[in-house]
Amino acid sequence: MTASVALQGVFKFHGPSGSQTPILREVSFELGQGEFLCVMGPSGSGKSSLLHLIAGLDSASAGTIELAGKNLEALPQAERTRLRREQIGFVFQFFNLLPNLNVLENVGLPIAIRGERPERERGKLSGLLERFGVGGKQRSLPHQLSGGEMQRVSIARALAGDQPVLLCDEPTGNLSQQAGLEIMKTLRQVCDEDGKSVLLVTHNPRDAAFADRVLFLVDGQLDPAHALHGPNIPVEDVHRTLAELHI
Numbered sequence: 001m002t003a004s005v006a007l008q009g010v011f012k013f014h015g016p017s018g019s020q021t022p023i024l025r026e027v028s029f030e031l032g033q034g035e036f037l038c039v040m041g042p043s044g045s046g047k048s049s050l051l052h053l054i055a056g057l058d059s060a061s062a063g064t065i066e067l068a069g070k071n072l073e074a075l076p077q078a079e080r081t082r083l084r085r086e087q088i089g090f091v092f093q094f095f096n097l098l099p100n101l102n103v104l105e106n107v108g109l110p111i112a113i114r115g116e117r118p119e120r121e122r123g124k125l126s127g128l129l130e131r132f133g134v135g136g137k138q139r140s141l142p143h144q145l146s147g148g149e150m151q152r153v154s155i156a157r158a159l160a161g162d163q164p165v166l167l168c169d170e171p172t173g174n175l176s177q178q179a180g181l182e183i184m185k186t187l188r189q190v191c192d193e194d195g196k197s198v199l200l201v202t203h204n205p206r207d208a209a210f211a212d213r214v215l216f217l218v219d220g221q222l223d224p225a226h227a228l229h230g231p232n233i234p235v236e237d238v239h240r241t242l243a244e245l246h247i
């Protein structure tokens with residue numbers, strides 16, 4: 001089966017390469033279809049850079065990155081963008097909802113960006129909002145919602161265009177404990193029930209324990225010896241590994 005995402009020997013230098021230390025060094029892993037994979041690492045270890053590469057928003061300095069079996073590095077920019085829109089939904093720490101659009105309009109954005117008409121998908125979009133407990137907020141503006149509600153709207157948006165892959169960058173980083181827990185249950189549910197492939201970047205051991213597999217990025221390198229495998233990874237194992245790796 002084709003992996004949703006496959007990295008092989010990826011290096012990333014920021015700025016001119018030469019003698020600089022790369023921020024990602026020989027990174028290789030696969031995100032399987034329907035897998036929930038978490039990457040943890042200290043601040044500055046290259047986690048966000050990794051997500052940018054997978055989304056085709058930046059280019060690897062060496063190595064290959066495949067999205068849905070296609071080598072991103074070999075694609076012209078327009079094709080990369082098209083593939084990103086078709087394959088990837090994003091969930092960000094600060095939600096990234098457009099402040100002047102209401103909830104329904106925000107959730108329809110991935111469809112509008114593809115040049116299609118969100119009004120035609122009204123039933124589907126409302127259904128997603130209902131499913132995530134924000135069905136009554138369709139006409140609200142983002143600033144009228146709680147943090148947890150905003151994040152549930154952004155998960156609905158990430159699913160609105162039927163993208164099979166969700167890239168989640170610290171999705172609970174700006175939420176209360178309880179709201180964050182609800183978001184993690186929701187992400188686990190879209191993986192289990194909808195078959196989405198989820199790649200989560202987080203500092204939070206509780207969130208990492210929701211994953212099927214946890215990888216640790218230290219000094220730009222993945223440490224395969226310390227990977228954790230689920231299901232049901234004990235949060236204590238995540239804490240212990242972070243301590244062993246001095247993260």
Ligand SMILES: Nc1ncnc2c1ncn2[C@@H]1O[C@H](COP(=O)(O)OP(=O)(O)OP(=O)(O)O)[C@@H](O)[C@H]1O
Binds near residue numbers: 014015041043046
């Ligand atoms: N566009 C850029 N140009 C130059 N350096 C960059 C660029 N983007 C990131 N860096 C550097 O690369 C390193 C990794 O950054 P990145 O944001 O990927 O780390 P991170 O693990 O996501 O950190 P955090 O957990 O703090 O968000 C940092 O030292 C950062 O300063």
